[in-house]
Amino acid sequence: MTVYLIAELKVTDEAWLPEYVTHVHRIAARHNGRYLSRSTNVETLEGVPRDVTGIALLEFPSRDDVMALIGDPEYRPYREARRRGSICHYRLIDDTDIAGSIPYLGKPTGI
Template identity: 90%
Template sequence: MTVYLIAELKVTDEAWLPDYVVRVHEIAARHNGRYLSRSTNIETLEGEPRDVTGIALLEFPSRDDVLALMSDPEYVPYGEARRRGSICHYRLIDDTDIAGAIPYLTKPDIA
């Protein structure tokens, strides 16, 4: 099942960024990951703005692929550097659509 990794970051020390951006892209690709977006252009349309300086959205074929990336010995030092130089929140969601699975939430009829 396709999953999406949502990474929200507040960079506190930029020293780790150049190597991370170049190398992790390649490592993620080896684990079947594909960056859909990496952006610092964040606009809050509703709710309180989050204290983040960047958001990345990656697509993977499975949760196992994400976990394999996160535990890859080549990735580990980059992840440690990221955690030292930022406040980060990583979230994983799958591509399920809960409409229709919850009694009060049904999928609309589309003709």
């Protein structure tokens, strides 16, 4: 089942960024991930704006692929640098429809 990794972050120290943005997309691709967006152009249309510098949206064929990326030894130093230089929130969603009424989305389990 397709899943989407939503990474929201607020950069507190930019030192890690050049190496991260140069190399991590290649590591993600090795785990079947692809960036759909990696942007600092974040506009709040409703609600209280979140204190974020940027948001990245990645697509993976499965949760297992995401977990393989997160556990990849080559990714580890980039992950640790990101954690030291930002406040980040990683969220994972699948391609289901909670109402089950959109035909091109899957129906959730356990609801």
